[in-house]
Amino acid sequence: MLQRIIICLIVGYLCGCFSTSYFIGKANNIDIRKYGSGNAGTTNALRTLGMKAGALTLLGDALKAIIPILIVSFLVFQNRADVSLLALYTGLGVVLGHNFPFWLNFKGGKGIAATGGVMLAFDWRLGLVAFIVFSVSVAVTRYVSVGSLLISLLFPVAVLVFYPGNIHMLVISFLFTILAFVKHRANIQRLMKGTENKLGQKIKIEDK
Template identity: 50%
Template sequence: MILKLIVSIVVGYLFGCFSTGYFVGKHNHINIKEEGSGNSGATNALRTMGIKAGIATFAGDLLKAFIPVLAVRYGLFRDADMGYLYALYIGLGVVLGHNFPFWMHFQGGKGIAVTSAVIVSLADWRITVIGLILFIAIVAATKYVSLGSLMVAWLLTVNTVLFWRTSEYFIHMLILSLCFMVLAYVRHGQNIKRLLSGTESKLGSKKK
């Protein structure tokens, strides 16, 4: 079992290493690592290259998580508990690959788009809908994408507690779910500092 779990996280990592924002930037003759926040995620792509590039980056990041997670959850395991557990591992691998791609000197995105794809793939549909509504409401009210993103980071943990607490792997699943949240908060460390100081960039604001 340990070997399979290691393979799952490694395969997920390799999927995550496909940095969509970097290639979208190259298509637009831009090195996204040298623009805006220097982040290769969808938010920076949106701010530096416009809505089309932002959507393309977001879609690519979703897809690279959907493919391995759904394949594991519904294609490789008939047992629901094992399917959810292994899908969490491969999803965590995707987030790690997205955040820390080896070929970009371990400087990637912040993992919210891929985390969202894992949530959509694994969470109960009600959790997904509520999360989407809350994200839109928070961003619409505050214009802070980072604040909405930090809220999204909790959804897998909430889903695990609500729907998998009777599983024999519950503690294992809970720890993995919390890892998604911890990674999101670590990668948003500077955003959190700016939110607290009131200097965080708002959606639609022009780059100085």
């Protein structure tokens, strides 16, 4: 079991290291980590490079979680009783790779788009609920960080509801929440001070 977990974490991590926004930024002749929040993720791509870049980053970061989880679930370990747990470990590896890519000096994104991809590939019900919660919370508050933190909190709650009694799975899902809150420390501080950027605010590259 331990060997399979390690394999899933490594495969997930390597997939997660594909930094979509970094490559999109390079295609636009910038290092996105030097603009806006300095975060290599969807929100910063949206604010810095516009709607198309933000959408492509969201898609790329979600797919890099969805694809390896589907491969693990339906090809590699499809007949194992612990396949769902292994899929969850794969997703955890993806988020770790996204947040801390070795080839970018461990400076990546905050892992929310990847976490959304994990939830969707792991159990479509979790993905659907996460999408609704994120969309409604961002529409009401105009804070992407609020929606991001809410879906990270939703993950272990949903696992508790849909997979009652599976403590191992619950613990792993809670790690996604911890990672999200750690990466959103600055956002939480700005939310408390009322200085957090709202959705729609853009960064002018020429000002940097």
